[in-house]
Amino acid sequence: MKKTRRSRRLEKKTKRNIILTLLGIAVVFIFIVKLGIPLMANFALFVSGFRTGPETKAKDNLFIQPPILNSIPFATNSAQLEISGKAIKNGTLQLFINDQLVNSEIVNEDGNFKFIQTLDSGENQIKTKVEINGRKSDFSDIFTVVYKSSAPSITIDVPADGEEFSKEQKTANVAGKVDSGTTVTVNGFWAIVDESNTYSYSLPLKNGENEIIVVATDQAGNKAEKTIKVKYSE
Structure with a gap:
């Protein structure tokens, strides 16, 4: 049975509509993959960050900055050493030498602290931490100071005295x-x-x-x- 001219036109139009529909679906799919998913992900992250922001900030507020020690000499012939630096104001500064707590004081309003500390003979490893409202910082950087009060030994092997x-x-x-x-x-x-x-x-x-x-x-x-x-x- 031969198709009429009208039926052939209708068939072509139907095929064209199907092709256009498929192309439209493909374009929408590509758009979703390239733009839609990242946008949705960013939006989700934004909402998540907004919800957890205050909690994260509260956690950050728990961090206590470790004290910062001023420069200390590598070696000294004085048993008394000035140890100073900066820390959170009004905190309790704790001084450790060779892992032993040896002194503490309240940091002043300017955030400064200073100790005049007696050293042990030999090597002294010095570090500090600060405590405030029941929270403690990590230790500061460690400085090693050698205390030696005896004179070095020396010989004159040549020439001989009176030579x-x-x-x-x-x-x-x-x-x-x-x-x-x-x-x-x-x-x-x-x-x-x-x-x-x-x-x-x-x-x-x-x-x-x-x-x-x-x-x-x-x-x-x-x-x-x-x-x-x-x-x-x-």
Whole structure:
């Protein structure tokens, strides 16, 4: 049975409508995938953030900033050390040395604190924390201070005290041993200290008697001095 012209036109129109409908569905699907889902996700996050915002803020308010210590020397020859810094005002500042609570005080209105603390001989690890309204901060950064009050040891191995130098020997090699971490001067000039803690310096000699003064200084500022005399003849 042959289709009439009208039925053929109707069939073409129906196919075209189906194709357009499918294209429309595809466009809507792509729009939802690319834009709709991210928008919905962002909206959900916004609502979630809005609901949990006050609670999160309340939790943040529980955080107590750890104290900040001012610079402390690596080593000292004084048993009394000033320890100062900043912390939350009106909090109770706790001072720990070698993990032991040794002192505490109330932080002033400016947020400053200061201790004059007696150190133990040797290494002292210093840290602080602050407490306010029953809440405690984490510990501050740790500073290590070595307290040493004894003078460093030093020897003058060469030249010998009273040694005489002839015309050809216009310089004297001054050398000896010192403690580790010690600097040395010979008549005010820096000597070289090697890895074996041996120092050396080549000292020009003048005619007649020459006094040689060797000074050793450790990291804590303690000093030791030795003096010898040699004679040079032109």
